[in-house]
Amino acid sequence: xxxxxxxxxxxxxxxxxxxxxxxxxxxxxxxxxxxxxxxxxxxxxxxxxxxxxxxxxxxxxxxxxxxxxxxxxxxxxxxxxxxxxxxxxxxxxxxxxxxxxxxxxxxxxxxxxxxxxxxxxxxxxxxxxxxxxxxxxxxxxxxxxxxxxxxxxxxxxxxxxxxxxxxxxxxxxxxxxxxxxxxxxxxxxxxxxxxxxxxxxxxxxxxxxxxxxxxxxxxxxxxxxxxxxxxxxxxxxxxxxxxxxxxxxxxxxxxxxxxx
Amino acid sequence: xxxxxxxxxxxxxxxxxxxxxxxxxxxxxxxxxxxxxxxxxxxxxxxxxxxxxxxxxxxxxxxxxxxxxxxxxxxxxxxxxxxxxxxxxxxxxxxxxxxxxxxxxxxxxxxxxxxxxxxxxxxxxxxxxxxxxxxxxxxxxxxxxxxxxxxxxxxxxxxxxxxxxxxxxxxxxxxxxx
Numbered sequence: 261x262x263x264x265x266x267x268x269x270x271x272x273x274x275x276x277x278x279x280x281x282x283x284x285x286x287x288x289x290x291x292x293x294x295x296x297x298x299x300x301x302x303x304x305x306x307x308x309x310x311x312x313x314x315x316x317x318x319x320x321x322x323x324x325x326x327x328x329x330x331x332x333x334x335x336x337x338x339x340x341x342x343x344x345x346x347x348x349x350x351x352x353x354x355x356x357x358x359x360x361x362x363x364x365x366x367x368x369x370x371x372x373x374x375x376x377x378x379x380x381x382x383x384x385x386x387x388x389x390x391x392x393x394x395x396x397x398x399x400x401x402x403x404x405x406x407x408x409x410x411x412x413x414x415x416x417x418x419x420x421x422x423x424x425x426x427x428x429x430x431x432x433x434x435x436x437x438x439x440x441x442x443x444x445x446x447x448x449x450x451x452x453x454x455x456x457x458x459x460x461x462x463x464x465x466x467x468x469x470x471x472x473x474x475x476x477x478x479x480x481x482x483x484x485x486x487x488x489x490x491x492x493x494x495x496x497x498x499x500x501x502x503x504x505x506x507x508x509x510x511x512x513x514x515x516x517x518x519x520x
Numbered sequence: 521x522x523x524x525x526x527x528x529x530x531x532x533x534x535x536x537x538x539x540x541x542x543x544x545x546x547x548x549x550x551x552x553x554x555x556x557x558x559x560x561x562x563x564x565x566x567x568x569x570x571x572x573x574x575x576x577x578x579x580x581x582x583x584x585x586x587x588x589x590x591x592x593x594x595x596x597x598x599x600x601x602x603x604x605x606x607x608x609x610x611x612x613x614x615x616x617x618x619x620x621x622x623x624x625x626x627x628x629x630x631x632x633x634x635x636x637x638x639x640x641x642x643x644x645x646x647x648x649x650x651x652x653x654x655x656x657x658x659x660x661x662x663x664x665x666x667x668x669x670x671x672x673x674x675x676x677x678x679x680x681x682x683x684x685x686x687x688x689x690x691x692x693x694x695x696x697x698x
Contacts, residue, residue, distance in 0.1 A: 312678035316643065321676055386669045387641030392576050393584045400573050408566045415559050416552050448584045448606075450651055450669055461675040 284490035292483050296476065303469070303476045311469040320384040325469055327377040329477035334370035337363040337485065338402070338437045341409075345430030348423060354496045357423050360430050361413055362488035366481065367433070368406040375403060386450060394443035395451040402436045405429065419499060585651050589630035591663070595656060602655050605663055606671070607632060611646040625650065636665040643670045 285293075307325040314321035344360035378396070379389040390396065412426045444451055462470065586594065588607035607625030614623040620637045634652060644650065653667035 315677040315679045316648070317672065317676075318679070320643075324676065385641075385643055385672045387643070388667075388669055391669065394582070397573060397576065401570065404566055404570045404573060408563060408570070411559055411562050411566065415563075416555050447582050450584065450671060452672055461677070464678050466676055466678050 284487045284494070289483060289486050292479060292486075296479050296483060299472070299476050299479065303473045306465075306469040306472055311465050314466070317385055320381065321466070323377055323381040323384070324466075325473040327374065327381055328470065329474040330370055330377060331374040332474070333477055333481050334367060334374055335437055335441070336481065337367035337370065338433045340485075341367060341430045342432075342434040345427040345433075348427050352420075354493065358489055358492035358496055360427065362485065362492040364406055364409045364413070364430065364433075365488050365492075366484050368403070368410060369484070370481070371399065371403045371406060375399060391450055393450040394447035395440065395449050398436065398439045398443045402433070402440055405432060405436055409433070419496075419503075588625050588627035588632040590627075591656075592630050592632060595661075598656060600655050600658060602653065604651050604653050604669075605632065605665075606649065606651045608649050609644075609646050614646060625652070632663050633661060634663045634665050636668060638666060638668075640668050641670055643672070644668055649673070 303325070307322050311322070311325075313319045341360050341363035344356045344363060348356035348360055378399075382391075383389045409426060409429045412422065412429060415422055415425075443449060585604035585606040588605055591598065591603070591605045605625070607627040610624040610626050610631060614621065617635075620635060621640060622633070622635055624631045624633050626632075635657070636652070636654075649671040651669040651671060652663060652665040653669070654663055654665035656662075657664050
């Protein structure tokens with residue numbers, strides 16, 4: 261979990277915890293990124309041009325190809341963050357810390373996108389951007405919890421204490437996500453019941469377009485997650501390096517003034 | 521006591537050296553204090569918003585709407601309180617009335633007459649489930665609506681006249697065909 265794939269020349273001299281890579285890219289992520297650059301326009305073309313409008317919703321159905329993939333995938337980074345938070349509390353290693361932190365960032369993007377695309381779709385189909393129904397309210401809570409988590413992550417405190425508080429908040433994410441998922445069956449909701457559940461009826465080129473779009477968003481999720489993890493890992497190492505330097509300076513100061 | 525505070529330095533006390541000097545950047549200095557305040561403030565705001573959202577959610581989302589038959593049964597309790605009512609628009613019941621529109625909704629074989637003021641959303645049509653916001657008329661058995669929300673179903677069908685042969689219309693094509 262804590263190993264980074266890095267090319268051998270990507271090293272920078274630093275006094276701290278070993279050699280750090282200069283970039284968060286690797287051959288694998290560059291290939292992945294290229295595949296996304298090629299397939300995303302195809303998905304956009306299918307969604308915007310070749311797929312048919314819907315009998316009831318007309319062209320508004322095209323939002324399906326963004327909204328549904330995004331919200332169905334948002335659960336993965338949320339679950340990852342909670343699992344990594346629990347694992348950090350048990351193992352206290354930087355790898356789990358970086359995984360929890362980076363997953364929360366990716367989750368925030370996906371939940372935020374889900375809220376925005378949902379609001380746009382809601383305005384067209386329901387006739388309102390927002391309403392306080394169970395699914396929308398619980399999703400808004402999840403988004404706020406993630407924002408709180410990200411703010412905690414940036415709070416200048418002792419790293420171990422900060423990671424601990426963050427982990428506790430990170431554990432709350434999955435219960436909140438369960439609330440989001442089952443809100444439509446536990447309570448009455450304006451939102452439709454099943455998202456790509458067995459009841460969903462879709463066929464022909466609508467289904468094909470959805471399948472392609474879902475695939476592209478899976479790739480985007482993976483690409484973002486890998487880069488976010490590497491950034492989180494590097495910033496943990498950098499912070500550790502800073503701390504070593506600060507301690508060294510402090511000790512040098514003490515030596516110069518004769519200590520206390 | 522901060523070791524790096526220049527005014528706590530013993531050498532200075534002896535010599536009273538008041539010449540200005542630049543202190544080295546210190547961990548826990550002004551920048552960090554300001555950042556701590558800022559993020560603390562942001563966290564506080566988020567906490568308040570979470571509270572408001574949770575309160576809204578608890579008081580509102582649990583009973584997002586009453587079905588038409590429930591609203592009829594609870595007519596006396598509801599009085600002139602605002603609530604949301606849900607039902608399927610009865611086919612053939614929609615009549616424009618100036619800037620308003622009259623129609624009936626049905627749920628569990630109970631029908632409710634609706635007087636809606638304002639423009640219905642684009643997707644508003646017969647035989648589609650809707651949630652209306654408003655209250656009972658004081659005397660008549662009419663629901664006075666000022667907001668229509670269209671519930672879309674999880675059924676999608678390509679609007680393509682060339683492919684009508686693929687249409688499967690036997691099982692619950694509508695929403696309330698029982």
